[in-house]
Amino acid sequence: MKVVHINMSRRAGGASIAASRHSEAMCKAGIDSSMLTLEDLMPESGLRSALYRLGRWMRFKINGLYGTFGSFGFMRSGFRVDIHPLVKDADVVYLHWVDDGLLSLGSLGKLLDGGKKVYWFMHDMLPITGGCHYSMGCEKYRDACRQCPLVKRKWLPDIVAGSFRRKEKLYLEHPNLHFLAPSKWLCECGAASSLCRGHQVSLCPNVIDTAVFSPGGKAGAKSFYFGEESRKVILFGAEVVNNPYKGWNYMQECLSALDPSRYVCLVLGQKNESIDNSTPIRTVFTGRLSSTEDIVRVYRASDVFVTPTLADNFPNVLLEALSCGVPCVGFDSGGVKDLVVHSRTGYLSRRCDPADLKAGVEWVLGDEARYASLSAEARRYVLESFSYGHIKEIHKELAQ
16 A cells, blocks of 8 residues: 655644654555655746745735734645655545645645545644634634634635635535544544534544653753753743744743742743743753754753643644653643643643643642652553554554
8 A cells, every 4th residue: 555645844843743753654564655745846946936935925915914813724826736646656645734835725626536535634723614723712613614703804805714615615525535633622623513524534643753752861961951950840842932822921920930949941942032031940942953862852851841832733742742751731722631641641731821830830840759650651651552553553544
């Protein structure tokens, strides 16, 4: 069996990392799996490159014009992937993150017209909504996305409702389209969306190479970032602090309430003045990391990983931290609870409650015996559920 995974890139962004890992795990399990990305489809210059950049520019302009909260995608421009040799030779096609100009609804239709089984691996809610990547509690996608509450300028034409109708027509015409979701939360959202009526929606969690992301060398890793430091290390990922989904303001309140004599903060990302100026405890930034070895060292240097995300599907950073034996604290939001199993792999806080986030940090780190149990359980949970060795069990659809 030949499989092709289609995604914007191989390594840039969470969906890319997840897609690459699924493909890599399949290869290790003896499945002929390959990746097809934007770099394979678009030359560095020329008409196709110019049209892609124009489409991307228009997307940002439309989002700005409508005043959308967060990111929206309407899949109006894209490439003909159905004519690529990898797709022609494949028995099964997996779509991952295909927004931002990789696939239009028209080119998706051309792909589906070929009759191959196409699994859309949902890394967010875009496949099941009229355009938002996260609905932030809105449930209009269950019926029809009209008068979207995440759009400010209601007097403009209802572009979200139009996008929903175009998806509805396309999906109805192609029973060979199936949906996969890594989290139970998104799987339930997909099953509830009217767009998915008549289509299979299955749970398919992300996977990780547990031989690479593993515990070990904590003292040396801590020394690399903090020198001689006895305080507990709180890890926070902050590549884009002003992302409305990431909840930095709640993290800031949490850190401000913690005892600076007991805790330090390690930020996975480049130095950010907003964080540096507003964090009362000692804070060290890792800078941009490109090698897996450097990223693993960050987790090994940490005692707890904290995520105040308001909308997330199945965060790779949580999976990576747990695989390295680092307990996690996060809001009861989206797919976070698939990974942060309360009192087993960490502490699941009340959503939008920084005081409970702080309580979670103190609970995880407050007792050595409890911490050792949480760390061991975190590692065991990943080994038993999300390691590469489970790829055929996770992708049950390949056996059908």
